[in-house]
Amino acid sequence: MNAMLRCRDIGKLLYDYVDGTLEPVLKQQLEQHLADCPGCLAFINTYKQTINLSKELRPKGMPPELRQRLRSFIKSKSLQPPGFWKRLWLRLAGSS
Numbered sequence: 001m002n003a004m005l006r007c008r009d010i011g012k013l014l015y016d017y018v019d020g021t022l023e024p025v026l027k028q029q030l031e032q033h034l035a036d037c038p039g040c041l042a043f044i045n046t047y048k049q050t051i052n053l054s055k056e057l058r059p060k061g062m063p064p065e066l067r068q069r070l071r072s073f074i075k076s077k078s079l080q081p082p083g084f085w086k087r088l089w090l091r092l093a094g095s096s
């Protein structure tokens with residue numbers, strides 16, 4: 001029986017997945033989970049969208065509405081590992 005990923009595991013893998021540094025085996029497991037879990041699929045799409053926007057925009061130029069949306073999104077996902085969100089937040093907001 002395969003070890004299935006659970007929703008709470010997704011947050012930990014997501015960062016590497018979007019970065020393209022996730023191990024192929026884990027990537028496959030993650031994609032299997034996404035195929036079967038609309039919630040996580042929506043989650044990862046929002047995440048990707050946010051990362052793409054943050055690449056296009058300078059962090060300081062992030063629109064307030066996006067920042068607000070991100071903030072409430074993070075709140076709604078308060079079950080995710082804090083370290084993951086901290087990394088995400090630092091990445092978006094810049095480390096300065």
Ligand SMILES: [Zn+2]
Pocket residue numbers: 006007010033037039040
């Ligand atoms: Zn899930």
